[in-house]
Amino acid sequence: MITLNTHAFDSPVGRITVMSSEKGLCFLDFPGPSDVRMHDFVRLHFKGADITTGGKVNKEAERQLKAYFAGKLKKFTVRLDLKIGGFYGQTLKHVFKIPFGVTKSYGQIAAELGNPLASRAVGSANRNNPIPIIIPCHRVLAANGLGGYGGRCGNLATKKKLLRHEGVDLAEILK
Numbered sequence: 001m002i003t004l005n006t007h008a009f010d011s012p013v014g015r016i017t018v019m020s021s022e023k024g025l026c027f028l029d030f031p032g033p034s035d036v037r038m039h040d041f042v043r044l045h046f047k048g049a050d051i052t053t054g055g056k057v058n059k060e061a062e063r064q065l066k067a068y069f070a071g072k073l074k075k076f077t078v079r080l081d082l083k084i085g086g087f088y089g090q091t092l093k094h095v096f097k098i099p100f101g102v103t104k105s106y107g108q109i110a111a112e113l114g115n116p117l118a119s120r121a122v123g124s125a126n127r128n129n130p131i132p133i134i135i136p137c138h139r140v141l142a143a144n145g146l147g148g149y150g151g152r153c154g155n156l157a158t159k160k161k162l163l164r165h166e167g168v169d170l171a172e173i174l175k
Contacts, residue, residue, distance in 0.1 A: 002046050005055025006038070009062050012069050012165075013133075013158050020057035021046070024079030028061070028131045030158060041130060045083040065133065069165070074100035076134045083130065087118065091125035098139045101166040103173070105143045123147065138162040145174060 004026070008017045019027040019038060027041050042049055060078050067073035084092060090113055098104055104112075106119035106126075113122075126137035127148065138159045141147050149159035160170060 002049040004042065004046055004049045004051050005058055006051060006053055007055060007058035007062060009066075011065060013161060016062075016065065018058045018061045019051075020055050020061070021081045023081035025057055025061050025131060025134065026081040026083055028134060030132070030155075061134070068133070071165075078134065080131060080134070082135075084125070084128065087113075087115070087121055088125040088128065091122050092129055092131075092135050092137075095126065095129070095137055095140060096135045098136055100136075101168060103139050103141050103163070103168060105141050106147065107143055109140065119143075133162065136162075139166075141173060146170075 002021065004019050004021055006017060006019045008015055010016075014030055017027075017029045017038065018025060019041075026045070027038060029037055042051065057079060064073055064076050064078050068076070080096075082089060082092060091109065094109055094113060106122040107116065109122045110116050110118040115121075122140070126140050129135050129137045132138065138149060146156065146159060149156050163170060163173075
């Protein structure tokens with residue numbers, strides 16, 4: 001039987017809920033209908049799992065996220081259990097490597113992955129990112145501006161807040 005641990009805490013972008021398996025952090029959610037999204041995620045990837053509270057990985061994720069928001073951490077090292085494979089998984093692993101304060105476009109990432117016509121698929125992978133902030137989909141932009149920030153990743157106001165926190169010049173992007 002698989003056991004998942006959950007934990008929630010307050011942050012500058014609202015209450016964050018994290019969930020981990022024995023392998024690592026597998027889910028992070030922002031304020032909103034997180035119970036529905038988290039339960040959908042569990043049903044899809046961990047059918048029949050027991051869910052409890054606590055967990056060392058979740059506490060480490062909280063510690064790192066709080067350090068990130070305090071300006072003391074620029075690279076996350078918490079263990080991950082990414083349950084997305086194929087092109088979406090490749091995309092999210094690539095996005096994970098985008099440094100603090102750096103942005104890339106959907107098209108740039110598609111080209112770097114060897115599939116320059118896949119910018120929409122890159123966008124879809126980011127929209128379905130189960131571990132936003134830590135897998136920094138907020139650093140991925142449209143060729144002509146911010147692009148979206150929906151799905152499991154929150155909203156556009158959150159994306160702007162995270163980019164400003166990292167020192168990204170939004171005025172330059174929004175020209």
